[in-house]
Amino acid sequence: MASIDAPLSNCKVYIYPGDHNPAHFHLKGPDSRASVDIMSLEVIAGKASKRDLAEIKEWAAKPENLALLVSEWRRLNERE
Numbered sequence: 312m313a314s315i316d317a318p319l320s321n322c323k324v325y326i327y328p329g330d331h332n333p334a335h336f337h338l339k340g341p342d343s344r345a346s347v348d349i350m351s352l353e354v355i356a357g358k359a360s361k362r363d364l365a366e367i368k369e370w371a372a373k374p375e376n377l378a379l380l381v382s383e384w385r386r387l388n389e390r391e
Contacts, residue, residue, distance in 0.1 A: 328387040
C-alpha cells in the first residue's frame with residue numbers, strides 16, 4: 312500500500328499494489344470510504360462525503376497531482 316502525501320484536511324489517499332482496474336485510489340476519512348477513478352475522479356465504489364469528495368477532486372485535478380496518482384498506480388500495478 313502506498314499512502315499519497317495529499318494535504319487534505321480530513322482524509323488520506325492510498326493506492327494498493329496488485330489492485331483491479333480501472334486505475335483508482337482509495338479515499339479514507341471519518342465519513343468517507345471510497346474508491347475514486349483516477350481519470351474521471353468519480354466514485355466507483357463506496358461512499359464519500361460531499362466535502363471530502365470536493366476536496367479530493369480539487370487536489371487531484373491539478374496536473375502535478377494527477378501525474379503523481381498515475382505514476383503511483385503504474386508503479387504498483389503494472390502487469391506484464
